[in-house]
Amino acid sequence: MKILVIGSGAREHAIVRKLALDAKNAQPAHALELYAAPGNPGIEQYATCVNIEATDIVRLLDFAEEEQIELAVVGPEAPLAEGIVDRFLERNLRVFGPTRNAAKLEASKAFTRELAQQAGIPSPYFEIFTDLTLARDYVRGLAGPIVVKADGLAAGKGVAIAQTSEEAEQVLHALMEEHTFAGAGDTVVIEQFLVGREVSAMAFVDESGYVLMPLIEDHKQLYAGDQGPNTGGMGTYSPVPFVSEEALSRIRTDVFDRILTQCRHAGIPFRGVLFAGLMMVDERPYLIEFNVRFGDPETQVALELLETDLLTIFEAVIDNRIAEVDVRFAKDAALCVVLTAEGYPESPRKGDLITGVAPTKDQEFVYTLHAGTSRANDSTALVTHGGRVLNVVGRGDSLAVARQRVYERIQQISFAGKHYREDIGTRA
Numbered sequence: 001m002k003i004l005v006i007g008s009g010a011r012e013h014a015i016v017r018k019l020a021l022d023a024k025n026a027q028p029a030h031a032l033e034l035y036a037a038p039g040n041p042g043i044e045q046y047a048t049c050v051n052i053e054a055t056d057i058v059r060l061l062d063f064a065e066e067e068q069i070e071l072a073v074v075g076p077e078a079p080l081a082e083g084i085v086d087r088f089l090e091r092n093l094r095v096f097g098p099t100r101n102a103a104k105l106e107a108s109k110a111f112t113r114e115l116a117q118q119a120g121i122p123s124p125y126f127e128i129f130t131d132l133t134l135a136r137d138y139v140r141g142l143a144g145p146i147v148v149k150a151d152g153l154a155a156g157k158g159v160a161i162a163q164t165s166e167e168a169e170q171v172l173h174a175l176m177e178e179h180t181f182a183g184a185g186d187t188v189v190i191e192q193f194l195v196g197r198e199v200s201a202m203a204f205v206d207e208s209g210y211v212l213m214p215l216i217e218d219h220k221q222l223y224a225g226d227q228g229p230n231t232g233g234m235g236t237y238s239p240v241p242f243v244s245e246e247a248l249s250r251i252r253t254d255v256f257d258r259i260l261t262q263c264r265h266a267g268i269p270f271r272g273v274l275f276a277g278l279m280m281v282d283e284r285p286y287l288i289e290f291n292v293r294f295g296d297p298e299t300q301v302a303l304e305l306l307e308t309d310l311l312t313i314f315e316a317v318i319d320n321r322i323a324e325v326d327v328r329f330a331k332d333a334a335l336c337v338v339l340t341a342e343g344y345p346e347s348p349r350k351g352d353l354i355t356g357v358a359p360t361k362d363q364e365f366v367y368t369l370h371a372g373t374s375r376a377n378d379s380t381a382l383v384t385h386g387g388r389v390l391n392v393v394g395r396g397d398s399l400a401v402a403r404q405r406v407y408e409r410i411q412q413i414s415f416a417g418k419h420y421r422e423d424i425g426t427r428a
């Protein structure tokens with residue numbers, strides 16, 4: 001079977017790796033012809049990388065038709081928000097991911113806040129503005145912290161937690177007047193600041209039902225102890241120790257059941273992975289946001305624990321029968337630590353030589369995934385090529401064992417400016 005995975009991060013590396021290993025370990029083993037667009041040097045171990053950007057929908061469509069791709073899997077949010085799934089479906093190509101309408105759950109925070117409110121999902125108090133003067137007047141009456149969000153996609157940089165109303169006004173000015181995120185900040189959502197602990201809940205979703213994956217905690221700040229600037233995520237682990245069975249059942253009933261019912265009523269059925277970013281406040285989940293695809297770096301941990309064949313799940317979701325699939329996760333612990341480049345997240349340096357990541361150095365329960373890497377010109381040498389360079393993923397029968405494996409493996413990897421958090425999975 002010919003499969004195309006769209007994207008170039010460690011998330012896509014994890015997806016491709018899981019598909020390849022599942023095929024190899026199947027009884028009987030079956031062959032997959034894997035392609036990735038654009039992929040990365042780590043993905044090359046399993047798939048043919050095709051030099052087409054994830055947002056170049058026209059060329060992706062042409063490639064899929066010419067190569068007779070039988071299943072496409074979309075990793076990142078940008079092409080989903082652009083309607084890549086609708087375009088593939090129009091051409092009768094099988095594709096895993098939500099349609100453009102359903103992708104609005106991630107692509108518009110204002111739309112989603114209103115939909116979630118209609119659905120009765122516990123949420124922070126919020127107001128939506130399209131007028132700078134009105135938004136300014138509103139924040140002037142508020143005490144900090146004040147959460148100001150650009151409505152549209154902003155590559156994880158569109159949210160500010162302002163400590164004072166003056167700071168909030170500056171953020172509003174940047175978003176709505178200077179257009180720092182182009183049109184994404186023309187509409188803003190101003191929210192109540194919630195105090196609690198964040199957790200990521202991902203589910204495989206179709207119109208027959210949904211399957212929740214194990215809950216995962218991400219570590220967003222750059223430095224240990226949750227210090228420093230926010231990032232795209234510095235590390236993840238599962239299982240999380242701070243969500244009770246009762247709270248988990250509320251995540252199902254109050255968040256997933258409600259949003260999916262509301263989507264059906266609104267005529268926007270969802271197929272793909274739905275990711276809820278939640279703030280647990282006194283054992284109750286409050287909605288921070290939805291993403292309409294696999295999280296990064298959550299996926300790295302979720303797929304390490306997933307025992308069921310991933311292709312079986314993708315095909316079931318496309319055919320609207322996920323409710324019939326027995327999806328199993330290992331009871332083990334898994335951990336993912338992100339290695340970042342000098343200067344991340346502000347202005348990551350590229351071109352630093354990387355050593356120690358050869359797949360031969362990996363073991364069954366600890367391995368590296370590539371994100372921002374590339375091959376140096378005219379050589380096979382690996383160099384840094386983005387802010388989040390590599391991930392190390394490990395597993396064990398306890399978090400302590402997984403941690404030990406990951407941090408030992410990290411010591412074998414070198415590049416100038418290498419940075420990572422030493423405290424992933426240690427917050428009790």
Ligand SMILES: Nc1ncnc2c1ncn2[C@@H]1O[C@H](COP(=O)(O)OP(=O)(O)O)[C@@H](O)[C@H]1O
Pocket residue numbers: 124147149155156157158159191192193194195198220277288289
């Ligand atoms: N209402 C809120 N209260 C407290 N913290 C919030 C709130 N909304 C967002 N945050 C924090 O800001 C981060 C980014 O916000 P989010 O809505 O997830 O946007 P994005 O991931 O698109 O940048 C969250 O992970 C959370 O840490």
Ligand SMILES: [Mg+2]
Pocket residue numbers: 277289
């Ligand atoms: Mg988020």
